Amino acid sequence: MQTEIKFAGFGGQGILLSAKLLAYAAMKQGSFVAWIPSYGPEMRGGTAYCTVVISDRLIGSPIIKNPTHLVAMNRPSLEKFEQDVKPGGIIFINSSLIPVQSQRTDVTQLVVPVNDIAIEAGSVRAANIVALSAFAAKSKLVDLALLKECVKEEFAAKPKIIPLNMDAFDRG
Amino acid sequence: MQTEIKFAGFGGQGILLSAKLLAYAAMKQGSFVAWIPSYGPEMRGGTAYCTVVISDRLIGSPIIKNPTHLVAMNRPSLEKFEQDVKPGGIIFINSSLIPVQSQRTDVTQLVVPVNDIAIEAGSVRAANIVALSAFAAKSKLVDLALLKECVKEEFAAKPKIIPLNMDAFDRG
Amino acid sequence: MGKSFSQPAALSTTHTHYCPGCTHGIVHRLVAEAIDDLGIREKTVGIAPVGCAVLAYNYFNCDFQEAAHGRAPAMATGIKRVRPDLMVFTYQGDGDLASIGMGEIIHAANRGEKFTTIFINNAIYGMTGGQMAPTTMPGQRATTAPMGRDTAETGMPIRMANLLGELVTPGYITRQAVLKPQQVNKAKKAIRQAFQYQLENRCFSFVEVVSTCPTNWGMTPVDALKWAEDTLLPYYELGDYKVPE
Amino acid sequence: MGKSFSQPAALSTTHTHYCPGCTHGIVHRLVAEAIDDLGIREKTVGIAPVGCAVLAYNYFNCDFQEAAHGRAPAMATGIKRVRPDLMVFTYQGDGDLASIGMGEIIHAANRGEKFTTIFINNAIYGMTGGQMAPTTMPGQRATTAPMGRDTAETGMPIRMANLLGELVTPGYITRQAVLKPQQVNKAKKAIRQAFQYQLENRCFSFVEVVSTCPTNWGMTPVDALKWAEDTLLPYYELGDYKVPE
Amino acid sequence: MAKVLMKGNEAIGEAAIRAGCKNYFAYPITPQSEVAEYLSKRLPEEGGVFLQGESEVAVGYMIFGAAGAGERVMTTSSSPGISLMSEALSYITAAQCPAVFVNIMRGGPGLGGILPSQGDYFQAVKGGGHGDYHLLVMAPDGVQEAVEMTMQAFTLAEKYRNPVMILGDGLIGQMMEPVEFPDDLKTEPTNKDDWATNGMAHRKSKKRNLVKSLFLDPAALNNNNLVLKAKYEQMKKEEVQYELYNADTDYQVLITSYGTMSRVCRTAIDLLKEQGIEVAMLRPKTLFPFPEKQVFDAAGKDSCKAVISIEMSMGQMVEDVERCVKGRRPVEFYGECGGEIPSPEKIIEIIKGLL
Amino acid sequence: MAKVLMKGNEAIGEAAIRAGCKNYFAYPITPQSEVAEYLSKRLPEEGGVFLQGESEVAVGYMIFGAAGAGERVMTTSSSPGISLMSEALSYITAAQCPAVFVNIMRGGPGLGGILPSQGDYFQAVKGGGHGDYHLLVMAPDGVQEAVEMTMQAFTLAEKYRNPVMILGDGLIGQMMEPVEFPDDLKTEPTNKDDWATNGMAHRKSKKRNLVKSLFLDPAALNNNNLVLKAKYEQMKKEEVQYELYNADTDYQVLITSYGTMSRVCRTAIDLLKEQGIEVAMLRPKTLFPFPEKQVFDAAGKDSCKAVISIEMSMGQMVEDVERCVKGRRPVEFYGECGGEIPSPEKIIEIIKGLL
Amino acid sequence: MAFQHIIDDERCKGCGLCVNFCPKNVLEITDKVNAKGHFPVHQARPEDCIKCSICCIMCPDVAITIVETQDA
Amino acid sequence: MAFQHIIDDERCKGCGLCVNFCPKNVLEITDKVNAKGHFPVHQARPEDCIKCSICCIMCPDVAITIVETQDA
Numbered sequence A, B: 001m002q003t004e005i006k007f008a009g010f011g012g013q014g015i016l017l018s019a020k021l022l023a024y025a026a027m028k029q030g031s032f033v034a035w036i037p038s039y040g041p042e043m044r045g046g047t048a049y050c051t052v053v054i055s056d057r058l059i060g061s062p063i064i065k066n067p068t069h070l071v072a073m074n075r076p077s078l079e080k081f082e083q084d085v086k087p088g089g090i091i092f093i094n095s096s097l098i099p100v101q102s103q104r105t106d107v108t109q110l111v112v113p114v115n116d117i118a119i120e121a122g123s124v125r126a127a128n129i130v131a132l133s134a135f136a137a138k139s140k141l142v143d144l145a146l147l148k149e150c151v152k153e154e155f156a157a158k159p160k161i162i163p164l165n166m167d168a169f170d171r172g
Numbered sequence C, D: 001m002g003k004s005f006s007q008p009a010a011l012s013t014t015h016t017h018y019c020p021g022c023t024h025g026i027v028h029r030l031v032a033e034a035i036d037d038l039g040i041r042e043k044t045v046g047i048a049p050v051g052c053a054v055l056a057y058n059y060f061n062c063d064f065q066e067a068a069h070g071r072a073p074a075m076a077t078g079i080k081r082v083r084p085d086l087m088v089f090t091y092q093g094d095g096d097l098a099s100i101g102m103g104e105i106i107h108a109a110n111r112g113e114k115f116t117t118i119f120i121n122n123a124i125y126g127m128t129g130g131q132m133a134p135t136t137m138p139g140q141r142a143t144t145a146p147m148g149r150d151t152a153e154t155g156m157p158i159r160m161a162n163l164l165g166e167l168v169t170p171g172y173i174t175r176q177a178v179l180k181p182q183q184v185n186k187a188k189k190a191i192r193q194a195f196q197y198q199l200e201n202r203c204f205s206f207v208e209v210v211s212t213c214p215t216n217w218g219m220t221p222v223d224a225l226k227w228a229e230d231t232l233l234p235y236y237e238l239g240d241y242k243v244p245e
Numbered sequence E, F: 001m002a003k004v005l006m007k008g009n010e011a012i013g014e015a016a017i018r019a020g021c022k023n024y025f026a027y028p029i030t031p032q033s034e035v036a037e038y039l040s041k042r043l044p045e046e047g048g049v050f051l052q053g054e055s056e057v058a059v060g061y062m063i064f065g066a067a068g069a070g071e072r073v074m075t076t077s078s079s080p081g082i083s084l085m086s087e088a089l090s091y092i093t094a095a096q097c098p099a100v101f102v103n104i105m106r107g108g109p110g111l112g113g114i115l116p117s118q119g120d121y122f123q124a125v126k127g128g129g130h131g132d133y134h135l136l137v138m139a140p141d142g143v144q145e146a147v148e149m150t151m152q153a154f155t156l157a158e159k160y161r162n163p164v165m166i167l168g169d170g171l172i173g174q175m176m177e178p179v180e181f182p183d184d185l186k187t188e189p190t191n192k193d194d195w196a197t198n199g200m201a202h203r204k205s206k207k208r209n210l211v212k213s214l215f216l217d218p219a220a221l222n223n224n225n226l227v228l229k230a231k232y233e234q235m236k237k238e239e240v241q242y243e244l245y246n247a248d249t250d251y252q253v254l255i256t257s258y259g260t261m262s263r264v265c266r267t268a269i270d271l272l273k274e275q276g277i278e279v280a281m282l283r284p285k286t287l288f289p290f291p292e293k294q295v296f297d298a299a300g301k302d303s304c305k306a307v308i309s310i311e312m313s314m315g316q317m318v319e320d321v322e323r324c325v326k327g328r329r330p331v332e333f334y335g336e337c338g339g340e341i342p343s344p345e346k347i348i349e350i351i352k353g354l355l
Numbered sequence G, H: 001m002a003f004q005h006i007i008d009d010e011r012c013k014g015c016g017l018c019v020n021f022c023p024k025n026v027l028e029i030t031d032k033v034n035a036k037g038h039f040p041v042h043q044a045r046p047e048d049c050i051k052c053s054i055c056c057i058m059c060p061d062v063a064i065t066i067v068e069t070q071d072a
């Protein structure tokens, strides 16, 4: 059984990090995981994206055209990728930046104003963490407590912002 | 029918030139020819040598272990190559620098004090021409008049020394 | 005191991929203006480096070749030698010209090749993500010098204009900057002069331009200008290092 | 006033392949004497160039590596960085160091690599048969400059010691000659000093030695010395171009 | 040791350190600059040597010098940078020095692109430099294998006194996967006293050592080539590594593929199996020595109708496959090399076209 | 025009001029420096460009620049120098510029020696540089053929907008043979207005031209590779050159050999014939495109017991021969590569060993 | 004769160099994003503009032009 | 103490540098060839030699050595 989650947004929205944290938590749960960034031309400005693959056996092709779920942090990425999501998957929409919803009816839409929540939490820069926890809670892909641990670890270097992110996490 | 002539001596004895002139004359006679120098390490000091191949058909291997004839301008080259000469061939010996003769009985030995003759002619530097003409006269590989022409041509650039070489040629 | 200002014809209208506030854009414009002033666009061949300016061929309105990393001066030599009637310029960064391309620029300058080199000194490798350049300042952080450049390990920054100025062969070697309007105007004159020397078939011409890389310096564009002014200019002194008699 | 004179231990007794009167042999001896003086033979690694001195490894009594053409300074960097306790020197000709190896020598000098370079400037390519070198004098004939070097086409000779002296990184950069006994004695001191600085882990050290190539200059060994004295020394001025504080 | 989640590039850097290599020289180039960036932090911590060279040409000779002095040393680069090391690779191999070169391939030829590719197979396997020499070439299919191969590389390089190349691609360099660093892959450096220029004082025997590749005497040069050839014959006997996938079935098609591409093929094979179509794959893990006999045998299976080499190139390894199949079966090829990695769906379509 | 007696190196230089190439950039290296020495005299007489570059790396890009500007241009070098041009060859091919490269091979790997060798077959034929590209490679067996191939090279380079390499060896460069310069091999340069950077003012269309090899978009890069591949397929159809020797007999052995080595084999075949032993030779004159079908057919002749590739190397072309023979016959190899060229006697001994 | 000071919103990358150097403090960064995701500059106090072209000179993206207009 | 001035015929390549620099004009090239084909130098006027070692210093082939001898 294999699940693929695509994270997409502006460069600078911390997409690669949330994806990494999810993969990290999944790994701790004993799953096979792969984190595949988009690098190269498309990076310069515009939409950045990144895919996490979580599987119960050796991961074959790391090239994912149709992910199980999509976490869209801005409008272009929703528009660019919503059609690719497999039926039955989750499409996470950051309503703070995406006024619209997906036209698709064969997927679960999870709409959260992550920027606003993050701002409440103290900084818009924690938006990615809010999104991560909200998505994780819904998708049940990984144990939340464990995920939270991973977030803490990640920020161990910069202790000040841990509480912020913990708070952001809980709000998610 | 193919003939190979090996010219050998000190660097600076004009061996490459005499060999080239012979090849040139043979070419003018309509034969296939190849002039194969020794280059590389063995050049630095010591014995220099060079092989001329004259043939009535396309020349195959330019690598000659056993030449038909040998023109030895100094002692080391005689000692180094005399055994390689094919039976019935000519071994030319510059007796000005080679006190000995070859032990071989199955070859014709042509013994000429070319340096001395060249000095008479006016300069020891013409020794190679003396040797060439003497060898050519004996071996009858090329028409002497033609060969002489080639020598003239060769020195066209430095007219002064033409008479010297012509003289040297005739003495050969 | 109004004056009009418009896009030079030698510059295409394509939007550049450069980061906001990157001075590559300013220098591009100055080169284009010089080409327009001299009316040489149709006989000019530019040579793009490997670096952030690799796509320069999209931004200029003239023939262009794209070199391998550091080899633009050799390509320019090849073009100029076989087609002396063409105007040839290379546009190179400091990794390209001062690191991997050191041999090529010194020999082209020393042979007195009749082309023009625009050298963008931003004290870092831009395109590949902020690695140390030979021009990186002591203590300046880079992705391959996380603690800042340690001169005991990697020596002092190389001053290309000074070095090329030391060669005996006549040439036009100058260092300019584009950190404030006055400097931009002077740099424009220098670049025009460089092309002028080439047009007269006088000598090799080289314009080093002290520039910024806000992205890899991790500063706002405006702060980058200030940092360059305060940190780079004292070491990279502006001025002519050689002018042909 | 008698004094004894004998073969240095760091020099092997092998006869060299150098042409009669070639000053490579003198410089070999001076290097060997410096190694003996400092008693460092057993921790010295020499690096042979590609050039007439390619067989140098046969003539010295210590570990040796043989570089590719022009790359000796990069190899020396590799050795010295991983084994700072070893004494490392490169021995290079002017085609090797000043032409193809320009980038490597400048960057090694600029990083302040702690090795020693002996640079034989004989104004020509020896081993390959007298082609033009960057150091060939104006008008000097070479097999690839049959009419003599035309500075309008190929620029002026490159003065390596001057060029390296221009770098900001501290180092010991000097130019010596071996055209007469007094010069040989001074050159010997300079070479010893160069190794001394390395021994103290002070800086990069570079000794350019103005030499002769009778064979490719087409002169007798004695005439070659005179020609070098009259033609090369006025352009290649002897002396120190940089000394560490 | 616990699993960690790491980028391929960083994992390769860490692997070198774990394998006992404390010396790294390199020049930045996408998509592998992270190796240098990672080691510029880590090596100083380990008391090792990190140096950014002025060019790949220079780096090639820094590696030569360090290896010749008897120290473990590594460099990493990507396609164009490796081309600039061609001469050095020829020299280092001729002088019989051990060293590890990593090529994280990008699209070519020329400046090409920075996305993953497998266009440097010929260069790596046939020798990009001049003369008769070979590198021992290993091709990982993921981050964990990249780590293991990098660690083994030092041991193999020293066993044969020959450079070893790890041939990866941009995806392996950029992707994160869980990795472990097997301690048992760390080996003691071999004694280099009898050939390395590590200083006479260090050695029992006081004879000096020479590291060189010049042999003016033809017999000596020919002999050096025979010495190298003998090593390559030994590698062919002892070092061939490969993986067979789904080969215990009555497969109709045999795929040959390596590295990232082979992972896509693996997925395609699984999907085809679900559709009742059996396809096998032979994945060379060492590209030189190449699994010659294994390819010959696998192609010969009765059920096998055709062999197809699938690469992120215009057709390179396929020539070795053809050579080894010896006409037993038709050998086909499919490849793309712009940076877009062919999808499993595409592979399935191609395979079905063969049936 | 009358025959003249010339050294191979000088003849190659003269051939370039006769073919209408007035531009030459090179760096000295034995055994081919005479080309540069000769052209440093001749080109100024012809109003052409002679320049000694500072290194082979630089020369590679001088060639790129000149070719990109639309002029005929040539360089010559020998093994190590060609390695330093690997990156440039990849770039020039990717940017589709015509140019002629001559490699007068010497012994390798490393500094090796300066005597004749054929150790650079792989480098020339499989591509020493990175990425998917090929050079059109021609291998002369003597001075006259070196002249003819050099002259043809410019025409072919322009027909395909791809570099052409003449792969000779030290013997061909140093040996003197009678030569003629066939006027009919001189062709008019093709019109390069639609791609070369020869100055917009020169062209009817005022659109600018770009000479480049960067394609950041994967589809565009893949497409550039397909364009190159299509050219190579066309070369395979149209440019294969080879010679069959003594092949109208019932030969027991087929020799494959090229260049200088093939001349020795030719003599060996003649001598064997005298002894009543029939042996044939297939001599590829183009190494890329390789005479694939011809080798397959020649090997298949009923009388033929075995195929043997004889090279001045440790075994390189033999891999292409194996690939093409497709297992029809056993493929053997013999080679030496120190600089000593195997004698006809040695070849005869080897051949007899196969019977 | 008169001049018109024009900013091309789409070319502008909002780097602020012009704002920094404008002697008359005419320019300000807006808070509306353009297609490329940048916040372009605009003339906050156009009446103060003396058309000195300093902003044009410092603009890396030729986003500002000043054109001569017929009507004064 | 005394010194002995020794020339190694086989090392000498007859380049004449020593002859040229000898302040006492002690040395001359001989006309007998050595194994390598060179004409080595010899002490034509040994009695004039002051053992200053200048010849040794200029000799590229370490063909001349001066050794201390016990007997005066």
Ligand SMILES: Cc1ncc(C[n+]2csc(CCOP(=O)(O)OP(=O)(O)O)c2C)c(N)n1
Pocket: C050, C051, C052, C053, C069, C092, C093, C094, C095, C096, C097, C120, C122, C124, C125, C126, C127, C128, C133, C213, E027, E028, E029, E030, E056, E080, E081, E084
């Ligand atoms: C042979 C080779 N080596 C390395 C690279 C990778 N590379 C691309 S750009 C670059 C450096 C760019 O820095 P700089 O020249 O300073 O220009 P900038 O980007 O700063 O304008 C490097 C190392 C390459 N493309 N080719």
Ligand SMILES: Cc1ncc(C[n+]2csc(CCOP(=O)(O)OP(=O)(O)O)c2C)c(N)n1
Pocket: D050, D051, D052, D053, D069, D092, D093, D094, D095, D096, D097, D120, D122, D124, D125, D126, D127, D128, D133, D213, F027, F028, F029, F030, F056, F080, F081, F084
């Ligand atoms: C890559 C490469 N290019 C060229 C050569 C040929 N080559 C050997 S030595 C040499 C130049 C030698 O001249 P120099 O460095 O001045 O030393 P010298 O012989 O004068 O002492 C050249 C060009 C080579 N061996 N390798």
Ligand code: SF4
Pocket: D017, D018, D019, D021, D022, D023, D024, D052, D122, D126, D127, D212, D213, D214, D215, D216
């Ligand atoms: S060629 Fe010149 S440099 Fe070389 S050994 Fe002879 S004299 Fe010396």
Ligand code: SF4
Pocket: G005, G021, G022, G023, G024, G025, G026, G027, G048, G049, G050, G051, G052, G053, G054, G055, G056
């Ligand atoms: S023209 Fe001058 S005054 Fe007007 S906005 Fe630009 S800088 Fe300011």
Ligand code: SF4
Pocket: C021, G007, G011, G012, G013, G014, G015, G016, G017, G018, G019, G040, G041, G058, G059, G060, G061, G062, G063, G064
């Ligand atoms: S300088 Fe140009 S790009 Fe920057 S803010 Fe001003 S107008 Fe925009």
Ligand code: SF4
Pocket: H005, H021, H022, H023, H024, H025, H026, H027, H048, H049, H050, H051, H052, H053, H054, H055, H056
């Ligand atoms: S030691 Fe002095 S005096 Fe004696 S031969 Fe030598 S140079 Fe002349």
